[in-house]
Amino acid sequence: GIHAGGLRYHGMAPSLSALYDAGLVDAVAVNQLATFEAAIMFTRTEGFLPAPESAHAVRAAIDEALAAKATGEKKVILFNLSGHGHFDMMAYQAYLNGELVDYEYPLEAVEAAMQDLPQVALPA
Numbered sequence: 001g002i003h004a005g006g007l008r009y010h011g012m013a014p015s016l017s018a019l020y021d022a023g024l025v026d027a028v029a030v031n032q033l034a035t036f037e038a039a040i041m042f043t044r045t046e047g048f049l050p051a052p053e054s055a056h057a058v059r060a061a062i063d064e065a066l067a068a069k070a071t072g073e074k075k076v077i078l079f080n081l082s083g084h085g086h087f088d089m090m091a092y093q094a095y096l097n098g099e100l101v102d103y104e105y106p107l108e109a110v111e112a113a114m115q116d117l118p119q120v121a122l123p124a
Contacts, residue, residue: 030059031102036095038062039085051083052091 012020019025032052039055041062042048050058057079068075085092094100 028060030056032100033102035059036092036100049085049092050081051085052088054080054082057081
């Protein structure tokens with residue numbers, strides 16, 4: 001199965017987009033199994049169950065920490081934990097039962113959908 005999280009805004013906030021454009025933050029994609037794995041690890045070490053949406057940030061922070069450890073780089077890693085997972089217990093149960101799978105939307109379908117978007121002028 002696939003967990004469809006509660007956040008239904010399929011875009012980026014203007015402030016986050018500005019930070020990204022300035023090179024101050026990175027955007028990464030994380031598959032759902034790695035996300036839930038990180039959430040369980042976080043819960044076991046910190047005693048707080050993150051929402052699956054927040055667990056994506058947890059996974060990215062863990063990956064950044066592991067990469068820094070591997071290179072010996074000292075680094076401050078900041079992430080946003082925006083909510084608890086108390087309303088997502090069924091998704092966590094599905095993960096623990098091995099019922100979730102990683103799914104990548106086919107690139108061809110993305111490209112086809114992009115063809116239907118209206119052309120808009122962007123401000124300079």
